[in-house]
Amino acid sequence: MKQPPVKQSNIVVVGGGTGVFTVLSGLKKYPVTLTAIISMADDGGSTGVLREEFGILPPGDVRRALVALAHSNNRMLADLFNYRFEEGGLKGHTFGNIILTALERVTGDFESALDEAGRLLNIGGRVIPVTLDHVHLCATLENGWRIKGETNIDIPKHDPNLKIKKVYLEPNARGNTRALDAIRAADLIVLGPGDLFTSIIPNLLVQGVVPAIKKSRGKKVFITSTMTKPGETTKFQAHDFLLTIEQYLGAGVLDHVVVNTKHPAHARLAAYHAEGKEMVRKGNLPLSPMPIFGDFIRKTGFVRHDPDKLAKVLVSLI
Numbered sequence: 001m002k003q004p005p006v007k008q009s010n011i012v013v014v015g016g017g018t019g020v021f022t023v024l025s026g027l028k029k030y031p032v033t034l035t036a037i038i039s040m041a042d043d044g045g046s047t048g049v050l051r052e053e054f055g056i057l058p059p060g061d062v063r064r065a066l067v068a069l070a071h072s073n074n075r076m077l078a079d080l081f082n083y084r085f086e087e088g089g090l091k092g093h094t095f096g097n098i099i100l101t102a103l104e105r106v107t108g109d110f111e112s113a114l115d116e117a118g119r120l121l122n123i124g125g126r127v128i129p130v131t132l133d134h135v136h137l138c139a140t141l142e143n144g145w146r147i148k149g150e151t152n153i154d155i156p157k158h159d160p161n162l163k164i165k166k167v168y169l170e171p172n173a174r175g176n177t178r179a180l181d182a183i184r185a186a187d188l189i190v191l192g193p194g195d196l197f198t199s200i201i202p203n204l205l206v207q208g209v210v211p212a213i214k215k216s217r218g219k220k221v222f223i224t225s226t227m228t229k230p231g232e233t234t235k236f237q238a239h240d241f242l243l244t245i246e247q248y249l250g251a252g253v254l255d256h257v258v259v260n261t262k263h264p265a266h267a268r269l270a271a272y273h274a275e276g277k278e279m280v281r282k283g284n285l286p287l288s289p290m291p292i293f294g295d296f297i298r299k300t301g302f303v304r305h306d307p308d309k310l311a312k313v314l315v316s317l318i
Contacts, residue, residue, distance in 0.1 A: 008033045009318045010218070012186040014130075014203050016061040017041065018071030019194025022304065023223070024068035024125070026311030032318075034125030035067040035182045036053060041137040041169070041202040044151030046093040050101050057107040057110045057134065061063040061199075062127050066114070067096070069123035077121055078092035111178070128182060131206045132172040135197065138165045141297075144206065154198045156288050157230035159275065164232065166196050168205060176207075183209065186218040190256075193223040193305055196244060197232045204248040215251055219317055220291070222309065226303050230276040236293075237283030254289035264303055279303070 009032050013023050016039035027034055036060045044049055047060035063081060070078040081096030090098070096117075103113035114127050116223060137150040142163045147153050148170070150204045192200050204210055213220060224241040228234055233241065240260045246254070259282050269279065292313060298306045 003268065006091055007185040010035070010182075011188045011190065011314070011318070012037060012182050012218075013190045014183075014200070014209075015039065015192055015194045016199035016202070017040040017194045017198060018064065018304070019192055019225075020061070020071075021050055021064045021224075022193065022307050023190055023310055024065060026307030026309075027314065028069055028124050030311060030315050032315065034069065034124065036062075036127045037130050037179045037182065037203060038062045038065055038127060039199060039202040040129050040131050040133075040173070041135060041150045041198065043136065044150050044154065046097045048151060049093070050097055050161045050223060051134075054101055055134075056101050056104050056263075057129060057132065057178070059097045060094070062114055062129065063094065063096040063100060063117075065127045066123055069125045069127065070121040080119075081121065096244075109175075111313075112277050113282070126182070128179045130179050130203045130209060131176050133171070135171065135173045137167060137168045137202050140165045144281040150198050150202070151253055151256075153231070154171050158231075160231035161234060162231075163234075167201055169202065174204045174208045175212070180212045183212040184216050186216050188202055188218050188314065189213060189216060189220045190314060191220070191222045191245065191249075193225050193228060195232060196236075196241060197224065200245070200288055201248050205247075210249055211236065211247065219255045220253055220255050221256045221258060221314065221317065222291075223305070224260070225280055225307060227261050227272055228280055233280075234276070235278070237281050239285050241280070241285040242285065242289075249294050251290075256287050256292055256317065257285065258292045258294075258296065258310070259285070260296040260305070261293045264297065269301055 011032050014037045042058040047058045053166045067078045083095040103116050139147045139153045143203045296309045
């Protein structure tokens with residue numbers, strides 16, 4: 001008798017920026033079904049200009065996710081999507097951002113543009129905006145100051161030692177139905193890694209996302225950053241990252257928290273220390289959610305997560 005096909009596990013990665021790129025780059029090598037749920041709060045650089053001039057949803061972070069999921073035979077096209085112009089009227093823009101803007105005009109909506117870009121790149125998965133509403137990320141600092149704009153939080157013009165009291169979206173955003181459905185159907189939900197207040201938490205501020213995560217029967221995993229970031233997570237330990245996520249997600253929702261405990265040579269950290277950044281230490285983490293400690297960073301170069309090391313531990317959970 002012919003056996004029915006084995007169902008692939010559904011993994012949903014929630015975040016933005018380079019963190020999602022890292023996780024997807026590793027996971028796409030496994031026989032799993034991947035969905036990237038991407039924040040729509042980015043408003044800096046090329047993305048900010050295109051948002052302002054064309055009224056398009058932010059293309060930068062979804063472009064990174066598309067490139068991460070691109071088939072290995074499409075490396076030239078993937079590199080083209082990441083190409084950044086260095087001169088002329090297009091200086092500062094990436095080719096992929098411009099393509100997505102054009103596709104949005106041709107297809108009539110942003111999601112269709114992403115689907116078409118996915119076909120061009122022959123991606124192994126789906127990239128879905130967490131919301132289709134136009135929003136801005138705002139923050140209230142511990143001294144009461146209010147900061148508007150993701151890029152103003154990400155690259156602070158204020159005293160970076162001031163702690164962020166809370167972040168919120170303006171106006172309120174409705175969850176994208178496709179995103180919420182994917183989260184509810186997930187076998188594994190991965191939050192992070194990435195900038196805590198500007199890449200991960202903005203997704204949790206969208207209406208319907210937190211209830212969908214809670215309703216999902218899949219395991220929920222949070223990956224802490226490798227380095228602190230001035231203006232966002234100064235002097236944070238892994239415990240601080242976890243407590244902050246739980247302020248927006250709720251306690252008792254996460255099953256695991258992944259924490260890097262490998263410290264590289266001092267020479268690799270010198271440039272980070274000059275910028276006021278430090279290695280994230282595990283601190284006094286509770287036993288629940290269950291911590292997963294290990295060497296999860298790259299052997300050379302930037303002190304960032306290694307895609308293959310992360311993928312191996314994530315796949316082991318399902």
